[in-house]
Amino acid sequence: MPHPPDPEVIREPSPRRGHVSVVRLPDQWFVLATSSQLRDRPLPAKLQGVPVVLFRDVQGRPAALLDRCPHRNVPLSLGRVYLGQIECPYHGWRFDRGGACRFVPSLCGEHEGKARRTPSLAAVELDGFIWVYSTPDKTPTSEPYRFRMLGHTNYTHIRQVVAAEASLYSTAENALDVPHTAFLHRGLFRSESRGITITAVVRRKGDRVEAEYIGEPRPPGLVGRLLSPSGGMVTHVDRFLLPSIVEVEYRMGTENHVLVASALTPVDDFFTQVFTLVSFRTRLPGSLLAPLLTPIATRIFRQDAYILRQQTATIRQFGGEQFVSTEIDVLGKHIWRLLRAAERGEIPREDSSEETRIPLVV
Amino acid sequence: MPHPPDPEVIREPSPRRGHVSVVRLPDQWFVLATSSQLRDRPLPAKLQGVPVVLFRDVQGRPAALLDRCPHRNVPLSLGRVYLGQIECPYHGWRFDRGGACRFVPSLCGEHEGKARRTPSLAAVELDGFIWVYSTPDKTPTSEPYRFRMLGHTNYTHIRQVVAAEASLYSTAENALDVPHTAFLHRGLFRSESRGITITAVVRRKGDRVEAEYIGEPRPPGLVGRLLSPSGGMVTHVDRFLLPSIVEVEYRMGTENHVLVASALTPVDDFFTQVFTLVSFRTRLPGSLLAPLLTPIATRIFRQDAYILRQQTATIRQFGGEQFVSTEIDVLGKHIWRLLRAAERGEIPREDSSEETRIPLVV
């Protein structure tokens, strides 16, 4: 008496269905490490789910290869750098910065067979970051983003690297979203609503979109008090630039200017690294302000990281995203549109003169 | 010399094939918590793989919503209850017990857009349990099961909540299976066989099936001795009621009556929560018996939980179930038939006059 009689397909405990805000962007520059992280040893990294090994050649230039020896698929990052080449720890095969195999121990014949190449990714060092091009074996047709205020005098710069267990899209939207700041970061960044209606002016320009907030008084929270003790009106612009740059810019009066610029790296579908440079010029000396601002920034990021991790867990649990938006999700849909275009290799070049005005209560 | 030359599909380490005793039952009531577990904070739960958040409205009535904010898919259960509504911790959206969005911070326009609804599940509080209807956004057409002896005088009641890492089917069959009690629970519940042949009379009645055991002497184990010190014949009925109620009922003489009624909740395909109410009236005072019976019941359940966990691991390992039964698996095939019918929404209503008699040696 075999039982139960009817054969049936097994059910997956967590059916994977629905859509997700995950993109894989070809032909784009991403930060894979800070300059100081990449020393004389190989550094394993990952970009859009693909393991990559970083190392420096004899001239100190960064190099990036797929982190897999073509011979027996051992990670090259477990080997050593020898004469500016990376050496596999299993049989000692060596590869140069272009991925060509230069040496095979014990082999009598030709060492540089084409089949022995490792795919390589273009890599450059700029502004203290190692930038890597996302399409292997391709000559870049663009330049990496430059951190604008780095060369300017009288600016203080703080670097920070944090990680979010979330998609590139959700991380970028979170970084540029205004409404959650009054709620999730209550008291730190903004307070509960004071009932003031401000206007977000959204401007689309080719590969970027920005929102300027008009009529915004000085943020009442701790951050606002530190940056602008005298109060007054604020110029506040949030900006997204393809492939993954987010800028939050504040000007309070003529003296105070803060630019928080972050390069987001889609390490994996739901894991994003955030390389941030905070550049500011204030009436107060930067060296005084930095130790005050850093713990606040850390706490804000922890709250965001917690929410993003929970969001990702829920998306996985339900097998995909189902987002509903309102008009005050000011930049989200534009970020999404730009990412999707970039995924298809269609980066908008034309400027739109379109300007949208959206009221918000803060 | 690329090698190996022939491209091949990768093999999954654990191929998932075969059938499993997993059902997803629509339009049914299940216990998701005890009354005392649901207080003034949101309580996360799960039903048939779907995360659900429970909370109480201003009148203290239980409410159940899908545990996912429709805005950015953060779990609502991480937020707070505010004025009887549940508030998302990310942007502060608030939902009432029906799932309607009642407030969106910073938004100037209409707050109650229909697209902003969260699916809700009917929820009622009965007999100290929070019952939730398994189909979202649907008005129930039935009532939850009632624990029969709760109102009766002279009965002692013990509540217990335990969990089994097994399917609803396997957990229900285990709870009502007689042959394993003499083997797995040797010495506790029953002893090794005494070679007495008894008869199981199986009766099918619409949405339920029961087995009455005739000719059974008092169980020789510890439990039997405690419940009926004077021995004698026993009336013993095991019963399954859709969707997931199991009852084990003993009468020994006129004075002793024990009803162990459990509501089984299919939390996930292979995870079942068991909400049990033991109601009994014995010659010995209940207050004396309870502290003696509880550790025995706990030990019996631990043995069952261990076996069910191992069974589930094996089913997963082999990619599905392959059960073989004999006639003394008295209720299993009927439970299976009822669950499958309920899954298709076809709950049998007619009474079958069919009565099957099966001999067993105990």
Add this chain to the structure above:
Amino acid sequence: MPHPPDPEVIREPSPRRGHVSVVRLPDQWFVLATSSQLRDRPLPAKLQGVPVVLFRDVQGRPAALLDRCPHRNVPLSLGRVYLGQIECPYHGWRFDRGGACRFVPSLCGEHEGKARRTPSLAAVELDGFIWVYSTPDKTPTSEPYRFRMLGHTNYTHIRQVVAAEASLYSTAENALDVPHTAFLHRGLFRSESRGITITAVVRRKGDRVEAEYIGEPRPPGLVGRLLSPSGGMVTHVDRFLLPSIVEVEYRMGTENHVLVASALTPVDDFFTQVFTLVSFRTRLPGSLLAPLLTPIATRIFRQDAYILRQQTATIRQFGGEQFVSTEIDVLGKHIWRLLRAAERGEIPREDSSEETRIPLVV
């Protein structure tokens, strides 16, 4: 405003594609345990992803069944051995060495129904190992491999059981690969290259392939010095025999002979157990040499196990293997060809007179 608007298929974080060096070999003998591991209790094991339980019958003969009770799919290995039969811990069903059900507690009728059989695997005890035939319910048409030097006088034997997180193919190739020894095991087994060109003579013979290394001086590492203090030429043969035997054989002068023979067991697609017997006869007494060689062998294996684990992780990460070979991957392609043939049940029987000569620098 539902967003993002376009429904899309979810992306798998680690797409599984490509081919892998995994084979499932029918009709072959594999070692599942050492004789001393199988005592009077059931021993759980696994072969090619399938759980197997080993036990001894009343005569002490080994028996092997699928480790799943056909009744309710609980692992038989959690039960006990009773009168030479294995007993399920759930309901007490008992099975003999052939898988026939011999007893069902509480059942009145016939106990030995054919549907209640558990598939059994042929099992024999030879040379201190329990060998099991890979196809259930089939009478073997071949004999297990015999460890050649076991009966010989003046030989010392060391047994070792280790595990590799790698496919059978990768583990076998690693065990027989010469080039990596100079690199990965630098200093231990071989030193850095001394620039001597030797010749590998590859001979294919039906179900086996061997490489004899000609012109090889005594290995300069620690192992060579211990085995052959006086130096001199070395006869070195590496051999693979279907389904999974690897032999590494050294002769140095007339007195010294070392045979490292290993039976590899494909426990799972990427998990291989290695049952090794080292047999040697040297000028130095074996009892002196054994305590010196064991820690070196352990260290060599740890290095190999580390590399193989990393290789497997990379293969999983990239969703499959992509191996590139050179001519000095002397035996790899032949092992692969033999394994593939065995998987299809086509074991080559004819001898090839083909002999290939490959130069290597060591």
